[in-house]
Amino acid sequence: MAKSMDRIIAEAKKAQAERARSYREQALKILPWICGRCAREFGRERLRELTVHHKDGNHDNNPPDGSNWELLCIYCHENEHARIEDAKAGDAAGPGRETTATHRPLEALKDLLKKGRK
Ligand SMILES: [Zn+2]
Ligand SMILES: [Zn+2]
Numbered sequence: 331m332a333k334s335m336d337r338i339i340a341e342a343k344k345a346q347a348e349r350a351r352s353y354r355e356q357a358l359k360i361l362p363w364i365c366g367r368c369a370r371e372f373g374r375e376r377l378r379e380l381t382v383h384h385k386d387g388n389h390d391n392n393p394p395d396g397s398n399w400e401l402l403c404i405y406c407h408e409n410e411h412a413r414i415e416d417a418k419a420g421d422a423a424g425p426g427r428e429t430t431a432t433h434r435p436l437e438a439l440k441d442l443l444k445k446g447r448k
Pocket of ligand 1: 405
């Protein structure tokens with residue numbers, strides 16, 4: 331029993347990893363190898379440091395035209411998520427948590443960017 335359960339989990343993990351690899355490959359195919367934040371360029375030998383960020387935070391949302399992807403270097407990617415986490419934390423002080431809250435941090439982020447540009 332436990333054995334087959336392990337196998338199901340292993341297979342699910344494998345499928346997930348394969349999907350992740352395929353959207354990364356696809357993103358690298360259609361997007362320039364440049365970090366969307368710091369504009370650093372990447373060659374093939376350093377491509378490992380370039381990662382795929384999902385603009386809406388949903389890793390299952392992978393439109394083939396790349397509209398939900400952004401290539402970020404590992405440093406900027408980490409920064410980006412730290413900011414999203416910050417926005418979430420700010421939200422938590424507001425009126426309760428919603429299950430559909432995944433899109434709200436991005437709105438907060440946009441506000442932040444707007445303010446920053448002024
Ligand atoms: Zn960067
Ligand atoms: Zn990301």
